[in-house]
Amino acid sequence: MKIAVMGGTGLIGARVVDILNAEGHEAVPHARSTGMDLLSGKGLAEALAGAEVVVNLTKPETFGDDSPAFFQATMENLLEATGTAGVGHVVILSIVGVDLVPDLVYYRAKVLEEDILKAGPVPYSIVRATQFFEFIDTVMSWNADEHTVRLPGTLMQPIAADDVARVVADVSVGAPLYGTRDIAGPEVIPLDELGRIILAARGDRRTVVTDDSAGMYAAAQGDTLLAKDGAVIATTTYREWLAR
Template sequence: MKFAVIGGTGLIGSQVVRDLNAAGHQAVPHALSTGVDVISGRGLDEAVAGADVVVNLTNSPTFDEASPAFFRTSMDNLLAAARKGGVRHVVILSIVGADQVPELDYYRAKVLQEDILAAGPIPYSIVRATQFMEFMDAVLTWTADDGTVRLPATPIQPIAAKDVAAAVAEVAAGPPLNGIRNIGGPDVFALDELGRITLAHKGDRRTVVTDPTAGMFAAVKGDVLTDQNARLAPTRYADWLS
């Protein structure tokens, strides 16, 4: 099968392309760097022409109130191009629990992206993943100073990017779900605990202070970012750190 992977040069997209090609498919990466712009529409028709499946892994450049406009425009342009090109299946990557955290602009934007896809004219699949292990370093910088890192005790179920990519590639190569598949890491941690584990592994002597008001994840109530009924990935956080 032929796949057009939009956002195919990023963390997840590059690995999806690799996995699909390794499985014997023809997967072509497309991004701004290859001349494809999902906002202006430049290059989209050519990118998806002849593809059986489009995998959209583009992401908003910001996580703020501008993110809904990005996803609305990009999805409208992508679906129009896919319909014109005869694409039979469109796949996107979203977030486990996104619909449970309306306080966050970015999560509302991801739900908007899902809704646009589901209401569109093409069979579809939505893969929702828990938080990426690779993002933990960034999380540790959001509310940090020289001696401390403040984090809430939000339950997190970290998943490795390679496992996310494998799941996306599997769904893309299969029949459309016309629905959602949740994937997650094998273990659940409190975010502050995960911070301590990460700093200890790096030999970082800063102290993690539990602060329910600190950072983006302070807006999350309960364990909505985890799902023990999701398809569990094999990579454990300790193994990923090592």
């Protein structure tokens, strides 16, 4: 099966490409570095030539106010091009709880992306994942100095990028879901505690200060970002991932 992976050189995309090719499929990575720009449409028709499935993992450079316009344009461009190319299945990666945090513009933008896909003419699948282990460092950098890292106590159920890629790859070669598959890590850990775990593992002497107004995830309340019934639960724990 030939699969075009948009954003195929990124954190999840490169892993998806490797998994699919190892299983005998023809997975081709596409990104701006390969000459394909989903936002402008440059190189998109060529990228889709002969593809049976498209996996869209592209994202904007920031989580800011430009996100809605980015996801609207890229999804509309992709659906128009897949219709012309005769692609039979579009898969996107979204976020667990994305529709439950309307105060976050990036989350609203991802909901918009999902809605455009659902209303489109191409069979689809949506994979929603919890926050990646690999993303925690970025989150910690938002409110940090040489002495402290300020993090809210938001409940998280983080997951390894390898486990996300495995599910995305499996969904891409299966029948379209016409719906959503949620995936999450095996542990529920408050974000501030995740910060303490990673600093201790690295011998970083900074102190984590619990601040429920700090950063983007302060807007997520209760169990909003946790997996619900029916989710696929991965096996890799945070400490196992850190040990690697």
